[in-house]
Amino acid sequence: MIxxxxxxxxxxxALTAEEFKQLEENILKDGIRDPLVLWNGYLIDGHNRYxxxxxxxxxxxxxDKEFEDESQIKEWMINNQxxxxxxxxxxxxxxxxELESVFSARAKENLSDGGKGCQxxxxxxxxxxxxKLANVSHDTIAKVKVIQATATPEVKAQLSxxxxxxxxx
Numbered sequence: 257m258i259x260x261x262x263x264x265x266x267x268x269x270a271l272t273a274e275e276f277k278q279l280e281e282n283i284l285k286d287g288i289r290d291p292l293v294l295w296n297g298y299l300i301d302g303h304n305r306y307x308x309x310x311x312x313x314x315x316x317x318x319x320d321k322e323f324e325d326e327s328q329i330k331e332w333m334i335n336n337q338x339x340x341x342x343x344x345x346x347x348x349x350x351x352x353x354e355l356e357s358v359f360s361a362r363a364k365e366n367l368s369d370g371g372k373g374c375q376x377x378x379x380x381x382x383x384x385x386x387x388k389l390a391n392v393s394h395d396t397i398a399k400v401k402v403i404q405a406t407a408t409p410e411v412k413a414q415l416s417x418x419x420x421x422x423x424x425x
Contacts (some may be wrong), residue, residue, distance in 0.1 A: 258306065258318070259297045267330060267354060268337050269347050269416065271304055280308050291317040300329055301336060327358045338389070345392050346415040346422055349400035352390035356401075359385045396422060 271279065288309055292302035299306055300321065309316045323329045334351045337343070343351070359382040387394040399422050403415070407425060414420045 257297070258292070258294065258299050260303070261298045263326070264298060264300050264329065264333065265303050267333055268303075268351075269343065276304060279304055283308050283314065284312065288314060288316045291319045294318050294320050295323055295329055300333055327355075327361075331355055331358055335389075338391075344416065344418055345390070345396060346400060346403075348390040349386075349392055349397055349422075350404060352386040352392075352397065353401055353404065355389065356382060356386060399423075399425075 283305065288305050290302065290305070292306055293300050302316075305316065308314070321332070323332065334355060337351065338348065383394040383397055387397045390397065403412070403422065403425055407415075411420070411425055415422065415425060
């Protein structure tokens, strides 16, 4: 039995109604081509496909992935989405910011390693790494971080839909 964890499901931006409808039509026509991805029984990729399969009683395949912890899962999920979907700069930045704590921890590890005689050739600059991941500037990441902390849900929705730009907000 597949388990759903809200933290994983909510991590990735929801499909629009049109995108979901198109996916459903494609699946009904061609079947579920890509396997659902699980970690310890939890669904980490394929939430929409699973929903459609359940609704229509369709068969699907699963594969299991191994990760050390949930931060690795989140990083994998976000990178996987970047490779699949046409996300706006705002959506990409929001996803990248979900990994801020992961990159901050790496930066702290490198600092502590530096004090032990290790070379710090792999310095981690959190803002730059997040910007690189999202394929935006570090200035955009900084702006989106402020927007996430202060903007209303309506403004965030407008950004997600492309009705307003990050600079306008």
